[in-house]
Amino acid sequence: MDLNKIKTDYNEKINKAKNSAKLELIRIELLGRNGLINKLFTEIKTAPNPKEYGQQLNSLKNELENIIKEKSNNTINVDSKIENCKLKIVNSFGLPKVGHLHPITITERQLNEVFRKLGFSIYNSPEIVTNEYNFLRLNVPQNHPAMDMQDTIYIKQPQCLLRTQTSTIESYLLQQQSKNLPIRAAFPGCVYRNEKVNRSNHFVFHQYQAVVVDKGVTMKDLIGTMDLMFKTLYGPSVVVRYRCKYYPEVEPGVGPDMQCFNCKGKGCVLCKYAGWIEMGGSGMIHPKVLQMAGIDPKIYSGFAFGMGLDRWTMAENYITDIRTLMGGNLAYKPNEL
Ligand SMILES: [Zn+2]
Structure with missing residues:
Protein backbone atom coordinates (compact mmCIF):
# COMPACT_ATOMS: atom_id res chain seq x y z
CA MET A 1 0.00 0.00 0.00
CA ASP A 2 1.28 3.47 -0.85
CA LEU A 3 2.17 5.01 2.50
CA ASN A 4 2.82 8.43 0.97
CA LYS A 5 -0.71 8.48 -0.47
CA ILE A 6 -2.14 7.56 2.94
CA LYS A 7 -0.17 10.41 4.52
CA THR A 8 -1.38 12.94 1.92
CA ASP A 9 -5.03 11.78 2.05
CA TYR A 10 -5.22 11.80 5.85
CA ASN A 11 -3.35 15.06 6.14
CA GLU A 12 -6.08 16.60 3.99
CA LYS A 13 -8.86 14.91 5.98
CA ILE A 14 -7.40 16.08 9.31
CA ASN A 15 -7.08 19.63 8.07
CA LYS A 16 -10.72 19.66 6.95
CA ALA A 17 -12.05 18.44 10.34
CA LYS A 18 -14.09 21.33 11.76
CA ASN A 19 -14.52 20.16 15.31
CA SER A 20 -13.15 17.78 17.93
CA ALA A 21 -15.84 15.13 17.26
CA LYS A 22 -14.92 14.84 13.57
CA LEU A 23 -11.20 14.78 14.41
CA GLU A 24 -11.76 11.97 16.91
CA LEU A 25 -13.54 9.89 14.22
CA ILE A 26 -10.52 10.28 11.93
CA ARG A 27 -8.15 9.34 14.77
CA ILE A 28 -10.11 6.13 15.46
CA GLU A 29 -10.27 5.28 11.76
CA LEU A 30 -6.51 5.74 11.48
CA LEU A 31 -4.93 4.94 14.85
CA GLY A 32 -7.64 3.00 16.70
CA ARG A 33 -7.28 -0.69 17.62
CA ASN A 34 -8.93 -1.76 14.37
CA GLY A 35 -7.67 1.27 12.49
CA LEU A 36 -5.72 1.51 9.24
CA ILE A 37 -2.22 1.75 10.79
CA ASN A 38 -2.65 -1.43 12.89
CA LYS A 39 -3.98 -3.20 9.81
CA LEU A 40 -0.85 -2.14 7.92
CA PHE A 41 1.37 -3.46 10.74
CA THR A 42 -0.13 -6.94 10.24
CA GLU A 43 1.11 -6.81 6.63
CA ILE A 44 4.82 -6.36 7.63
CA LYS A 45 5.51 -10.11 7.40
CA THR A 46 4.41 -10.28 3.80
CA ALA A 47 6.19 -7.08 2.72
CA PRO A 48 9.19 -7.46 0.31
CA ASN A 49 11.43 -5.61 2.80
CA PRO A 50 9.82 -6.01 6.25
CA LYS A 51 12.41 -3.97 8.19
CA GLU A 52 12.24 -0.93 5.91
CA TYR A 53 8.44 -1.19 5.68
CA GLY A 54 8.22 -1.32 9.47
CA GLN A 55 10.36 1.80 9.87
CA GLN A 56 8.31 3.68 7.26
CA LEU A 57 5.11 2.62 8.99
CA ASN A 58 6.35 3.76 12.42
CA SER A 59 7.39 7.05 10.95
CA LEU A 60 3.97 7.49 9.29
CA LYS A 61 2.20 6.63 12.54
CA ASN A 62 4.24 9.21 14.49
CA GLU A 63 3.71 11.88 11.87
CA LEU A 64 -0.06 11.35 11.77
CA GLU A 65 -0.28 11.31 15.59
CA ASN A 66 1.56 14.65 15.71
CA ILE A 67 -0.64 16.19 13.01
CA ILE A 68 -3.80 15.08 14.88
CA LYS A 69 -2.41 16.39 18.17
CA GLU A 70 -1.56 19.74 16.66
CA LYS A 71 -4.94 20.01 14.97
CA SER A 72 -6.67 19.04 18.21
CA ASN A 73 -5.13 22.02 20.02
CA ASN A 74 -6.58 24.38 17.42
CA THR A 75 -10.03 22.74 17.08
CA ILE A 76 -13.27 23.88 18.74
CA ASN A 77 -14.31 21.54 21.51
CA VAL A 78 -17.91 20.62 20.66
CA ASP A 79 -18.85 19.49 24.16
CA SER A 80 -17.64 22.60 25.88
CA LYS A 81 -19.40 24.72 23.24
CA ILE A 82 -22.72 22.97 24.00
CA GLU A 83 -22.13 23.41 27.72
CA ASN A 84 -21.45 27.13 27.22
CA CYS A 85 -24.64 27.46 25.16
CA LYS A 86 -26.69 25.78 27.88
CA LEU A 87 -25.33 28.10 30.52
CA LYS A 88 -25.91 31.08 28.30
CA ILE A 89 -29.58 30.19 27.65
CA VAL A 90 -30.36 29.63 31.33
CA ASN A 91 -28.64 32.83 32.37
CA SER A 92 -30.07 35.02 29.63
CA PHE A 93 -33.68 34.14 30.55
CA GLY A 94 -33.04 34.26 34.28
CA LEU A 95 -35.40 31.31 34.86
CA PRO A 96 -35.58 29.76 38.30
CA LYS A 97 -33.95 26.36 38.68
CA VAL A 98 -37.05 24.71 40.15
CA GLY A 99 -40.79 25.05 39.50
CA HIS A 100 -43.35 26.39 41.93
CA LEU A 101 -47.00 25.80 42.71
CA HIS A 102 -49.47 27.79 40.63
ZN1 LIG B 1 -56.12 49.27 47.15
Missing part, protein backbone atom coordinates in the same frame (compact mmCIF):
# COMPACT_ATOMS: atom_id res chain seq x y z
CA PRO A 103 -50.70 30.76 42.71
CA ILE A 104 -54.31 29.57 42.24
CA THR A 105 -53.33 26.14 43.63
CA ILE A 106 -51.73 27.87 46.63
CA THR A 107 -54.93 29.85 47.28
CA GLU A 108 -57.09 26.71 46.89
CA ARG A 109 -54.91 24.75 49.30
CA GLN A 110 -54.98 27.59 51.86
CA LEU A 111 -58.78 27.61 51.68
CA ASN A 112 -58.99 23.79 51.83
CA GLU A 113 -56.93 23.94 55.01
CA VAL A 114 -59.23 26.56 56.57
CA PHE A 115 -62.38 24.59 55.76
CA ARG A 116 -60.94 21.23 56.84
CA LYS A 117 -60.24 22.77 60.25
CA LEU A 118 -63.87 23.91 60.37
CA GLY A 119 -65.03 20.34 59.75
CA PHE A 120 -65.91 20.69 56.05
CA SER A 121 -65.38 17.87 53.52
CA ILE A 122 -63.60 18.88 50.30
CA TYR A 123 -65.31 17.73 47.07
CA ASN A 124 -64.55 17.71 43.38
CA SER A 125 -66.97 17.14 40.49
CA PRO A 126 -67.26 17.00 36.65
CA GLU A 127 -66.82 20.17 34.63
CA ILE A 128 -69.31 19.08 31.93
CA VAL A 129 -72.78 19.25 33.45
CA THR A 130 -76.38 19.42 32.37
CA ASN A 131 -78.57 22.47 32.02
CA GLU A 132 -80.69 21.15 34.87
CA TYR A 133 -77.91 21.08 37.50
CA ASN A 134 -76.17 24.24 36.32
CA PHE A 135 -79.29 26.42 36.19
CA LEU A 136 -82.71 24.95 36.96
CA ARG A 137 -81.89 23.29 40.28
CA LEU A 138 -80.25 26.56 41.38
CA ASN A 139 -83.49 28.45 40.83
CA VAL A 140 -82.24 30.18 37.67
CA PRO A 141 -85.39 30.80 35.59
CA GLN A 142 -85.66 29.12 32.16
CA ASN A 143 -85.46 32.46 30.33
CA HIS A 144 -82.57 33.91 32.39
CA PRO A 145 -79.93 35.70 30.24
CA ALA A 146 -77.16 33.53 31.77
CA MET A 147 -78.61 30.57 29.85
CA ASP A 148 -78.04 32.38 26.58
CA MET A 149 -75.30 31.01 24.32
CA GLN A 150 -73.63 34.43 24.50
CA ASP A 151 -72.83 33.79 28.15
CA THR A 152 -72.57 30.02 28.44
CA ILE A 153 -70.37 27.56 26.54
CA TYR A 154 -72.64 24.74 25.37
CA ILE A 155 -71.27 21.51 23.93
CA LYS A 156 -72.83 19.39 21.19
CA GLN A 157 -74.34 16.82 23.57
CA PRO A 158 -77.99 17.88 24.15
CA GLN A 159 -78.53 19.99 27.27
CA CYS A 160 -74.82 19.79 28.22
CA LEU A 161 -72.51 22.68 28.93
CA LEU A 162 -69.26 23.61 30.66
CA ARG A 163 -70.29 24.59 34.17
CA THR A 164 -70.58 28.34 34.64
CA GLN A 165 -70.29 28.27 38.43
CA THR A 166 -69.14 25.95 41.21
CA SER A 167 -72.70 26.12 42.62
CA THR A 168 -73.33 23.28 40.16
CA ILE A 169 -71.52 20.96 42.57
CA GLU A 170 -73.96 22.19 45.22
CA SER A 171 -76.96 21.02 43.15
CA TYR A 172 -75.51 17.52 42.82
CA LEU A 173 -74.47 17.38 46.46
CA LEU A 174 -77.80 18.57 47.89
CA GLN A 175 -79.62 15.91 45.87
CA GLN A 176 -77.20 13.11 46.75
CA GLN A 177 -77.00 13.95 50.45
CA SER A 178 -80.65 14.96 50.95
CA LYS A 179 -81.26 11.87 53.09
CA ASN A 180 -77.89 12.11 54.78
CA LEU A 181 -77.95 15.54 56.45
CA PRO A 182 -76.25 17.67 57.76
CA ILE A 183 -74.00 18.81 54.90
CA ARG A 184 -70.79 20.74 55.43
CA ALA A 185 -68.86 20.81 52.16
CA ALA A 186 -66.36 22.94 50.26
CA PHE A 187 -65.21 22.60 46.66
CA PRO A 188 -62.67 24.42 44.48
CA GLY A 189 -62.91 24.24 40.68
CA CYS A 190 -62.66 25.75 37.21
CA VAL A 191 -65.71 27.37 35.64
CA TYR A 192 -66.29 28.57 32.09
CA ARG A 193 -68.06 31.54 30.50
CA ASN A 194 -68.34 32.64 26.92
CA GLU A 195 -66.08 35.68 27.45
CA LYS A 196 -63.71 37.42 25.11
CA VAL A 197 -60.16 37.06 26.47
CA ASN A 198 -58.42 40.29 27.47
CA ARG A 199 -56.32 41.47 30.41
CA SER A 200 -59.31 41.50 32.81
CA ASN A 201 -61.49 38.66 31.46
CA HIS A 202 -60.90 35.03 30.55
CA PHE A 203 -63.23 32.24 29.41
CA VAL A 204 -61.94 29.99 32.20
CA PHE A 205 -61.61 31.07 35.79
CA HIS A 206 -61.51 29.61 39.28
CA GLN A 207 -64.04 29.61 42.08
CA TYR A 208 -64.30 28.27 45.60
CA GLN A 209 -67.67 27.27 47.01
CA ALA A 210 -68.82 26.24 50.46
CA VAL A 211 -72.23 24.90 51.53
CA VAL A 212 -73.78 24.12 54.89
CA VAL A 213 -77.23 22.58 55.40
CA ASP A 214 -78.49 21.73 58.87
CA LYS A 215 -81.31 22.47 61.28
CA GLY A 216 -81.32 26.07 62.55
CA VAL A 217 -78.59 27.48 60.26
CA THR A 218 -78.88 31.27 60.10
CA MET A 219 -77.26 34.31 58.48
CA LYS A 220 -75.17 34.65 61.65
CA ASP A 221 -73.48 31.31 60.83
CA LEU A 222 -72.75 32.49 57.29
CA ILE A 223 -71.18 35.79 58.39
CA GLY A 224 -69.29 34.05 61.23
CA THR A 225 -67.82 31.42 58.86
CA MET A 226 -66.76 34.02 56.29
CA ASP A 227 -65.25 36.28 58.96
CA LEU A 228 -63.26 33.37 60.33
CA MET A 229 -62.07 32.47 56.83
CA PHE A 230 -60.84 36.00 56.09
CA LYS A 231 -59.17 36.31 59.51
CA THR A 232 -57.39 32.96 59.09
CA LEU A 233 -56.08 34.00 55.69
CA TYR A 234 -55.30 37.68 56.34
CA GLY A 235 -54.95 38.04 60.09
CA PRO A 236 -57.29 39.40 62.81
CA SER A 237 -57.11 43.01 61.58
CA VAL A 238 -58.78 42.26 58.22
CA VAL A 239 -61.85 44.45 57.51
CA VAL A 240 -64.81 42.91 55.64
CA ARG A 241 -68.12 44.51 54.70
CA TYR A 242 -71.28 42.78 53.48
CA ARG A 243 -73.58 44.27 50.86
CA CYS A 244 -77.04 43.07 49.83
CA LYS A 245 -76.93 41.32 46.46
CA TYR A 246 -79.25 39.26 44.30
CA TYR A 247 -78.43 35.68 43.31
CA PRO A 248 -81.26 33.35 42.20
CA GLU A 249 -80.08 30.42 44.35
CA VAL A 250 -80.05 32.35 47.66
CA GLU A 251 -82.47 34.49 49.65
CA PRO A 252 -81.31 36.87 51.06
CA GLY A 253 -78.04 37.28 49.17
CA VAL A 254 -74.94 39.15 50.35
CA GLY A 255 -71.62 40.04 48.74
CA PRO A 256 -68.54 40.24 50.96
CA ASP A 257 -65.91 42.88 50.11
CA MET A 258 -62.52 42.87 51.79
CA GLN A 259 -60.77 46.15 52.49
CA CYS A 260 -57.79 46.38 50.12
CA PHE A 261 -54.75 44.99 51.97
CA ASN A 262 -52.44 47.10 49.81
CA CYS A 263 -53.86 50.59 50.45
CA LYS A 264 -55.97 49.89 53.57
CA GLY A 265 -59.05 51.36 51.90
CA LYS A 266 -57.46 54.53 50.54
CA GLY A 267 -57.55 53.36 46.90
CA CYS A 268 -54.75 52.03 44.69
CA VAL A 269 -54.10 50.32 41.35
CA LEU A 270 -54.82 46.86 42.80
CA CYS A 271 -58.32 47.68 44.02
CA LYS A 272 -58.91 50.01 41.04
CA TYR A 273 -59.14 52.89 43.52
CA ALA A 274 -62.26 51.43 45.15
CA GLY A 275 -60.52 50.68 48.48
CA TRP A 276 -62.34 47.32 48.55
CA ILE A 277 -61.90 43.98 46.76
CA GLU A 278 -65.07 42.07 45.85
CA MET A 279 -64.69 38.53 47.16
CA GLY A 280 -67.76 36.81 45.67
CA GLY A 281 -71.37 36.08 46.50
CA SER A 282 -73.19 34.33 49.30
CA GLY A 283 -76.50 33.98 51.05
CA MET A 284 -79.04 31.66 52.64
CA ILE A 285 -79.93 28.79 50.28
CA HIS A 286 -83.29 29.55 48.62
CA PRO A 287 -86.09 27.29 49.96
CA LYS A 288 -86.93 26.33 46.36
CA VAL A 289 -83.37 25.00 45.84
CA LEU A 290 -83.67 22.86 48.98
CA GLN A 291 -87.11 21.65 47.89
CA MET A 292 -85.88 20.65 44.41
CA ALA A 293 -83.13 18.56 46.06
CA GLY A 294 -85.70 16.79 48.24
CA ILE A 295 -84.85 18.66 51.47
CA ASP A 296 -87.70 20.08 53.54
CA PRO A 297 -87.04 23.86 53.96
CA LYS A 298 -89.38 23.98 56.97
CA ILE A 299 -86.98 21.71 58.89
CA TYR A 300 -83.63 22.49 57.34
CA SER A 301 -81.88 25.69 56.28
CA GLY A 302 -78.46 26.39 54.90
CA PHE A 303 -76.01 28.88 53.52
CA ALA A 304 -73.73 28.91 50.50
CA PHE A 305 -70.95 31.16 49.38
CA GLY A 306 -68.82 31.22 46.27
CA MET A 307 -65.68 33.21 45.67
CA GLY A 308 -63.82 34.01 42.51
CA LEU A 309 -60.19 33.11 43.15
CA ASP A 310 -58.58 34.79 40.15
CA ARG A 311 -58.93 38.45 41.11
CA TRP A 312 -58.10 37.69 44.68
CA THR A 313 -54.95 35.70 43.73
CA MET A 314 -53.95 38.35 41.20
CA ALA A 315 -54.19 41.06 43.84
CA GLU A 316 -52.18 39.01 46.32
CA ASN A 317 -49.42 38.35 43.81
CA TYR A 318 -49.50 41.76 42.14
CA ILE A 319 -50.51 40.23 38.80
CA THR A 320 -52.27 42.81 36.63
CA ASP A 321 -53.16 40.66 33.57
CA ILE A 322 -55.45 37.61 34.05
CA ARG A 323 -53.86 35.91 31.02
CA THR A 324 -50.67 35.57 33.07
CA LEU A 325 -52.50 33.08 35.30
CA MET A 326 -53.40 30.87 32.34
CA GLY A 327 -50.04 31.21 30.54
CA GLY A 328 -47.22 28.70 30.43
CA ASN A 329 -44.61 30.94 32.01
CA LEU A 330 -45.69 32.06 35.43
CA ALA A 331 -42.33 33.32 36.58
CA TYR A 332 -44.05 36.22 38.30
CA LYS A 333 -42.30 38.31 40.89
CA PRO A 334 -44.44 38.72 44.00
CA ASN A 335 -44.39 42.13 45.66
CA GLU A 336 -43.25 43.88 42.49
CA LEU A 337 -45.84 45.92 40.67
